[in-house]
Amino acid sequence: ELIVYIAIVSVVLIVAVVLSIDLLRGRAKSTSLEVVNQNARFTLERMTTVIRNADVIQAGSSTFGTSPGRLSLQMPDAAVNPTVFDVSGSTLRITEGTGGPEPLTSPDMEVTSLIFTHLNQAGSEGVRISLGLKRVYPQGVQEFNVQQTYVASAILR
DSSP: OHHHHHHHHHHHHHHHHHHHHHHHHHHHHHHHHHHHHHHHHHHHHHHHHHHHHOSEEOGGGOBOSSSSOBEEEEOSSGGGOSEEEEEETTEEEEEETTSOOEEOSOTTEEEEEEEEEEEEETTEEEEEEEEEEEEOOTTOOGGGOEEEEEEEEEEOO
16 A cells, blocks of 8 residues: 555656646746846837938948848938947847947847838838847857847838
8 A cells, every 4th residue: 555655646746747847837928028028129219200300221331131131321410320220249239320239139139130121112111121030048048049030121211
């Protein structure tokens, strides 16, 4: 009887441990996905706001249709001309005028792709943005590594 009791308790403990590990991994993956989504939301909101406020898309200074893309904008305020979005290393950044580049993505994020598409129809001009982001966890724990692609567009006013 004692052996049967020990076997039953062992099976219950093993199932409990396996379920706990699965729950912790799922929570870690969910947290990483939320971090990636927050970075994408902030980045795309900033980019679309700047694009909407631009006077002109400087097509000659921009790179469309390939990754990593580059977008150069002429702004109404001469102090921030040109405003440029580009990727350096694996960081998305913005450079406004003669100021230095500022990162838009957090240090634990890696830009896997950035593609700009120039939209030009019936007197309106805009940009479609395809942004691939990946969260890279320094210790290399697979549950924390999440990769997503986001798409947004903005029309100049």
